[in-house]
Amino acid sequence: MFFAALGFRSAATLRVSATSSDAELVARFQAGERAAFDEVVVRYQARIYSLCLRWLGDAEAAEEVAQDVFVAAFRALGAFRSECSLSTWMFRIGVNHCRNARLHRSRRAYGRHEGFDAPRDDDELPTRQIADEDAPGADWGVHRREAGAVVQAALAELDDEHRQVLILRDVEDLAYEEIADILDLPRGTVKSRIHRARAELAGRLSRRVRAADVL
Amino acid sequence: MDTFFARNRLSAYIDGALPSAEARDVEAALARDPALREELERMRAAVELLRAEGIVEPPRDFAARVSARLDAEPMRVGWRLWVRQVRPEAVMLAAAALLVVVYVGQRQGEPRVVSTAPDTVTAGGTFGAGDEGGQPGDAAQAAGEPSAQRPADDETVEPQSAPPAGAAAPGGGGAPSSAVSAENDGVLGNEGGPPPPAKTQSLAQRLPKVRSKPSGLDVEPWQPEWEKEAANSGDAGAKQEVTFYSPAPFRYRVTANDARALKTLSAIAQDLGGELQDSRGRPVAAWSLEEGETRSVRVAVPAYNAAALAARLRELGDVETVQQKETLLTDPNANVPVQVELSY
Numbered sequence A: 001m002f003f004a005a006l007g008f009r010s011a012a013t014l015r016v017s018a019t020s021s022d023a024e025l026v027a028r029f030q031a032g033e034r035a036a037f038d039e040v041v042v043r044y045q046a047r048i049y050s051l052c053l054r055w056l057g058d059a060e061a062a063e064e065v066a067q068d069v070f071v072a073a074f075r076a077l078g079a080f081r082s083e084c085s086l087s088t089w090m091f092r093i094g095v096n097h098c099r100n101a102r103l104h105r106s107r108r109a110y111g112r113h114e115g116f117d118a119p120r121d122d123d124e125l126p127t128r129q130i131a132d133e134d135a136p137g138a139d140w141g142v143h144r145r146e147a148g149a150v151v152q153a154a155l156a157e158l159d160d161e162h163r164q165v166l167i168l169r170d171v172e173d174l175a176y177e178e179i180a181d182i183l184d185l186p187r188g189t190v191k192s193r194i195h196r197a198r199a200e201l202a203g204r205l206s207r208r209v210r211a212a213d214v215l
Numbered sequence B: 001m002d003t004f005f006a007r008n009r010l011s012a013y014i015d016g017a018l019p020s021a022e023a024r025d026v027e028a029a030l031a032r033d034p035a036l037r038e039e040l041e042r043m044r045a046a047v048e049l050l051r052a053e054g055i056v057e058p059p060r061d062f063a064a065r066v067s068a069r070l071d072a073e074p075m076r077v078g079w080r081l082w083v084r085q086v087r088p089e090a091v092m093l094a095a096a097a098l099l100v101v102v103y104v105g106q107r108q109g110e111p112r113v114v115s116t117a118p119d120t121v122t123a124g125g126t127f128g129a130g131d132e133g134g135q136p137g138d139a140a141q142a143a144g145e146p147s148a149q150r151p152a153d154d155e156t157v158e159p160q161s162a163p164p165a166g167a168a169a170p171g172g173g174g175a176p177s178s179a180v181s182a183e184n185d186g187v188l189g190n191e192g193g194p195p196p197p198a199k200t201q202s203l204a205q206r207l208p209k210v211r212s213k214p215s216g217l218d219v220e221p222w223q224p225e226w227e228k229e230a231a232n233s234g235d236a237g238a239k240q241e242v243t244f245y246s247p248a249p250f251r252y253r254v255t256a257n258d259a260r261a262l263k264t265l266s267a268i269a270q271d272l273g274g275e276l277q278d279s280r281g282r283p284v285a286a287w288s289l290e291e292g293e294t295r296s297v298r299v300a301v302p303a304y305n306a307a308a309l310a311a312r313l314r315e316l317g318d319v320e321t322v323q324q325k326e327t328l329l330t331d332p333n334a335n336v337p338v339q340v341e342l343s344y
Helices: A007-015 A022-029 A035-056 A059-079 A087-109 A144-157 A160-171 A176-183 A188-215 B003-007 B010-015 B020-032 B036-051 B062-070 B081-085 B087-109 B136-142 B182-188 B227-230 B235-240 B262-273 B303-315
Strands: B248-257 B275-278 B294-303 B316-326 B335-342
Touching: A022 A035, A022 A059, A022 A087, A035 A059, A035 A087, A035 A160, A035 A188, A059 A087, A087 B182, A087 B303, A144 A160, A144 A188, A144 B036, A160 A176, A160 A188, A160 B036, A176 A188, A176 B335, A188 B010, B003 B020, B003 B036, B010 B020, B010 B036, B010 B316, B020 B248, B062 B235, B081 B335, B248 B303, B262 B275, B262 B294, B275 B303, B294 B303, B303 B335, B316 B335
Parallel strands: B248 B335
Antiparallel strands: B248 B316, B275 B294, B294 B335
């Protein structure tokens, strides 16, 4: 088994990954070397998992969808034609899976960001999570950990278009061009969408913090 | 730059994605407008908060779980890569196998002209013994076997098979003639029409059969070029697969009522889409028959009109069937040579 000795294999993988480009991994996989995909998993697991976690807001669902992303990539990598980077391709699969998963979950009315215990509107503010105003770096009056819950709650309220560009830009730290490639949008559209998404997120966060301060 | 334009560039300003001139304009607008500065600070704080979340490591055994799921997945590589990896010899072998399959498939789909002859026919009721000049459909019944009860798969019998007792004696009232199997009804009984679709037969029955050249005929059997090459190369295995095309599977002896029987036969041949030739394949030169004279001619008609020709021979006089051989045609529209000995 590939991960029988996870620690050793991880170290070995990291050493190989330092010298193997994405293109080399793809070539090795397409030449029939299955272990090359294990390196792809190690290389992208954190980024894909983060994408899923920020998108879905639920750790359990995020892991399941992230696994699905890698399984789908495994099935399709043999036909990958390198018309885009492996990173872009992986994120495309991730975005599609997250979009579908969220749609599926909303249809089933399943989960309301249980992992973050997030409120749905200003009447359900996470008052217990609001820290005292003396916490370090608490311009918003929240602890860092609890700030994460607030951010996730605000993120969950955005529509998919805004959420996805914010995750790709500010969580995944991707450039405008790469986001444009992933979403198949013009660069200008990506830029303006990011602006609107940030403005909306800032407004929602501001309202939440002000309300919490009042409380 | 007014506040409106500056506000729309705040996000790009945070990312440092503005051209320097625009960035300066935004900074000028920010210096003038406190509300815009507050908006910038809110947006910057939101971005920093979001970025502070950053990349989250998955659960420790995430990769192992993915690997476990992938264990059940077959590796799939693109067809281009697969093609690149295929050896040319394998491609040639596959192409050869495909040709064989196509060839056998075509042979299976060909219409077959199957008939009986007193000197060659048949066992197991495959070809019914017909009455003299009888219709093909009558033949089986005359042999005591309703054709409808015979399954198509039993109809084809090798010419080498032992003839039934009723078919052993040619000529006379008991001589079989024009006897055609039920399968043949669809082929020979289709006067002037297109060839009907071939009936389903077992693969064994459709396999090529080796036939000998009938005696007394001076036409070389047709062979495809590749079969000739195989035979000439001494490849015994290939030779066994050769199907010899019998040049005159049908032979009839006609006692004509009229000295102009040849002319009548020529007209019949033309009606049926065929032509009349002498025994050497040349155009017939003399048309009238002298009393006591016997002329051997050949009529080449489309296979689906062979039965019609046999029936119309009775317009010339008394007809005796000498030979009706099973013939496997390579072309459904191929002409079947019919040998006719006309006596007057």
